[in-house]
Amino acid sequence: MSEFVYLYRGGQTNRSPEAMQQTMQKWMAWFKDLGDKGHVKNVGQPLDRTGKVVRGKQKTITDGPFAEAKDVVGGYSLIEARDLEQAVELSKGCPIFEFEGAVEVRPVMKM
Amino acid sequence: MGPSEHPGEQLGDHLFRRESGRIVATLTRIFGVHNLALAEDVVQDAFCRALEVWKFRGVPENPSAWLMVTAKNRALDVLRRERTARTFAPELGRFLESEWTLSPAVEENFAPHAIKDDQLRMMFSCCHPRLSEEAQVALMLHILCGFTVDEVAAAFVSSHAAMEKRITRAKKILAGSKKLFDIADAHDFGARLPAVHRALYLLFNEGYHGASAESAVRAELCREAMRLVAPLREHPLAATPATFALSALMSLHAARLPARLDSSGELRSLGDQDRSQWDTNLVGEGQKLLDLSASGPELTEYHLEAAIAWAHAVAPRAEDTNWEMIVSLYDKLMAIRPSPVVALNRAIAIAQRNGPERGLEEIRAIANSDRLASYPFYHAALGEFELRAGRADAARDHFRAALALARSPMERTFLSHRLAACTAAVTTVP
Numbered sequence: 001m002s003e004f005v006y007l008y009r010g011g012q013t014n015r016s017p018e019a020m021q022q023t024m025q026k027w028m029a030w031f032k033d034l035g036d037k038g039h040v041k042n043v044g045q046p047l048d049r050t051g052k053v054v055r056g057k058q059k060t061i062t063d064g065p066f067a068e069a070k071d072v073v074g075g076y077s078l079i080e081a082r083d084l085e086q087a088v089e090l091s092k093g094c095p096i097f098e099f100e101g102a103v104e105v106r107p108v109m110k111m
Numbered sequence: 112m113g114p115s116e117h118p119g120e121q122l123g124d125h126l127f128r129r130e131s132g133r134i135v136a137t138l139t140r141i142f143g144v145h146n147l148a149l150a151e152d153v154v155q156d157a158f159c160r161a162l163e164v165w166k167f168r169g170v171p172e173n174p175s176a177w178l179m180v181t182a183k184n185r186a187l188d189v190l191r192r193e194r195t196a197r198t199f200a201p202e203l204g205r206f207l208e209s210e211w212t213l214s215p216a217v218e219e220n221f222a223p224h225a226i227k228d229d230q231l232r233m234m235f236s237c238c239h240p241r242l243s244e245e246a247q248v249a250l251m252l253h254i255l256c257g258f259t260v261d262e263v264a265a266a267f268v269s270s271h272a273a274m275e276k277r278i279t280r281a282k283k284i285l286a287g288s289k290k291l292f293d294i295a296d297a298h299d300f301g302a303r304l305p306a307v308h309r310a311l312y313l314l315f316n317e318g319y320h321g322a323s324a325e326s327a328v329r330a331e332l333c334r335e336a337m338r339l340v341a342p343l344r345e346h347p348l349a350a351t352p353a354t355f356a357l358s359a360l361m362s363l364h365a366a367r368l369p370a371r372l373d374s375s376g377e378l379r380s381l382g383d384q385d386r387s388q389w390d391t392n393l394v395g396e397g398q399k400l401l402d403l404s405a406s407g408p409e410l411t412e413y414h415l416e417a418a419i420a421w422a423h424a425v426a427p428r429a430e431d432t433n434w435e436m437i438v439s440l441y442d443k444l445m446a447i448r449p450s451p452v453v454a455l456n457r458a459i460a461i462a463q464r465n466g467p468e469r470g471l472e473e474i475r476a477i478a479n480s481d482r483l484a485s486y487p488f489y490h491a492a493l494g495e496f497e498l499r500a501g502r503a504d505a506a507r508d509h510f511r512a513a514l515a516l517a518r519s520p521m522e523r524t525f526l527s528h529r530l531a532a533c534t535a536a537v538t539t540v541p
Contacts, residue, residue, distance in 0.1 A: 012163075014155060016259035017127035020162050025122070027166035046163040075167055 003041060003108040004079045004087040008094070010070035011101020012049070026095040034079070039090055044077035070100065078108075122170055125331075127158060128257035129338075130175055133226060134182045135254055136233035140291060141186060141220050143200035144236065147254075147286045153189060157182040183221050187214065201290065228294060230255065230342055231349070235292035238306040239284060246281040247310045248317070253278050256335045266332055267317065268518070300348045307343070308357050308413065311336050315361050319368075330368055337361050355404035356413035362397035363420035366390040378525040382429040394424045412448040415440050434464040451482045459492055467496035487516040491526060494533070503536035 015023070034040050049072050051064040064072075081087035084107055091103040123129075131154050138150035160181055161174075171177040190199065190207055199207055206216035219225060237250040245267075252258045252266065264274035294300055318332030340358050343349040370384040379385075401417050419440045426432040441457035454477040462470020474480075474493060483489035494509030510530040517523040 012159065014159075016262065017131040017158055017257045018125065018259070018262065020158050021122065021125070021127035024162045024166050027162075028169070031166070043167050046167045074163060077167075 001080045002083060002087075002110070004081055004084070005106045005108060006044075006077045006079055006087075006091060006094075007073050007104040007106065008075045008077075008096055009073055009102045009104060011096035011099040012069070012072075012074060013099050023095055023098070026098075030093050030095060031077075033093065034090060039080050040077065041080045042078035044075060046075040047073055049074060074101075122174060125257075126174060127161075130178045131158065131257035132255040133230060134179065135257075136229040137220060137226050138182065138186055140225075140229045140232060141190075141200055141203060141217060143198065144288060144291050145286050146197065146199065147282060149189065149197075153185045154182060156185055179221060179226075183217060187217055190217070227342055227345075231346060232291045232294050234307055234339060235294060235300070235303050236285060236288070237281075238303060238310050239288060240306070241284050242281050244309060244313060246277055247306070248313050249274065249277055250281040250285065251310060251314065251339065252332075252335065255339065267321070294346075294348070297348055304349060304351065305353070308353055308411075311340050312357060312360075312413065314339070315364070319364055333361070333365050333368065337365065352404045352407045352409055353411045353413055355400050356411055356417050359397045359400035359404055360413050360417035360420055362393045362400060363417060363424050366393035366397060366424055372521075376521070377528075378521045380525075381423060386427065386429075389424065397421065397424065410443070410447070412444060415444040415447070419444075432463070434460055438464055451477055451479050452486070454478070455483060455486075455489055455492060462496055462499075467499040470496045471500070485516055487513040487518065487522060487526065489513075490516065491529065494529060498529075498533055498536060503533045507533040507537070 031040065031043055035043075049064070049069075053062045053064060054060070055062065079087055079090065081090060084105065087105050087107075091105050094101075094103050096103060134154045134157065135147075135150050138153055139147055142150050157178055161178055165171070165174075190213060191210075194207055198204070203216055203220075206212040220229075233255055234251065237254060238247045242250065249263050249267070252263050253260065258266070260275050260278055261271055263269075263278065264271050267274065269277075292299070292303065315333055315336035318329045318334075318336065321329060321332070337358075340354070340361060343354045344358060366389050367381075367384065369390060370386065370388040371379060373379050373385070397417070398421065401421055404414055404417065419437055422433050422437050422440070437460045438457065441453065441460055444453050445457060455474065458470050458473035458477065461473050471493070474489075474496070477483070480489075490509045490513035494506045494513060497503075497509060498506035507530060510526060510533055514523065514526045514530060517526055
């Protein structure tokens, strides 16, 4: 088994409370399914969509967001899969795709 | 902590929607009614946060409290950031000016009893006299029940554009009313209460008799009306005999909801329902509420309608129904709140008591019956009585007219079955 990080980008839209509740239930069902099949090393954390960027020798501080809203990372998870191909396949069940979001699948580098 | 073991299980159905209604009411109290849109934004934001955090960490122990606290903190941010640029609720104005009083003032408004009052305040505010009854109901569903414009439109079988216009206009009037309704003023409270009753009654009726095809939508509207009427029973000024009567009528009607559709999803008329499916708990509750309503000199249409519903609910079989009593209740109802629909129901009760010919006579005698012309069950009643009187040909014409007016697939199926029964009767006559 290899480790992968899922970075969840975008996918945040204003919807009705009822629709948001349904979306959340889909996410939790998806995580549960991945977990039941032994692919979740760590569910991970949500990230605030604001923050600061510190850059360069001058250590200039600028406000986030760091990219366009559709590219902002809203959270990450640590996933276990056979290989990159399987990790990609598993990511396809993520509810983020219903809302024009993206999952970036990145292998954790092996020593 | 990973996501909870059973996703969604700790979350009641429609929890987000209901909490959104509660929180908007409370925030509007703090921000002032002219900042209704700001309150809605803050709530939206709190729900986005919940969605982001809960999907990773699971649903918290007390999701309602989590949402309330998140909204409260967001409200404090907004108040601090914008108190120089905006005016907030005039009643709270001076408390919001200093950091010493801001936090306690907001805290106090988020206390459970204050939240309950905020609900009532908003309910009464939605029944603004400048709004039509339809607009009042739409506004309540939108603000207090967290229905989106699309969801309200679906419930009322209206187009998105028409509902959007109605709700936007209603909100503008509400936001322009300067302040929320003052529920501490006993005189104003008593004067506005009948409008609140009426709006809740219409909401319930839309669920019970409305044109919306999907039975889930119907049951939901009934549930929302029952949820909104409950706090009225607990408020000293609102717990009137009429409030208990309205609550009783909702419980007694809702008791029959599970039997309105049979196992194949088809509409069942009252006489045809499997009465073992009626909800006996709701019947019992309705009976208790009806007892509580029987005090004081006031006899409202809700008392009479509840009593009629009760007479049906306690009949073990359709043929045990006390039609004598039901007819006399309809007579009284006609005296205090006459309408073509009440007259039609009275005629149906008379037909049950005295036979179809008398029923037909009564229907023909209805004043303003042109207002019933587009109501499918007016024609269906005519058809039913003609059929029972042995005139299947005439009956068939009436059912055809009814079928042409059917508002949902369920009504259509029901009426085409009745039409088929006429055809069968015609062919079996020698």
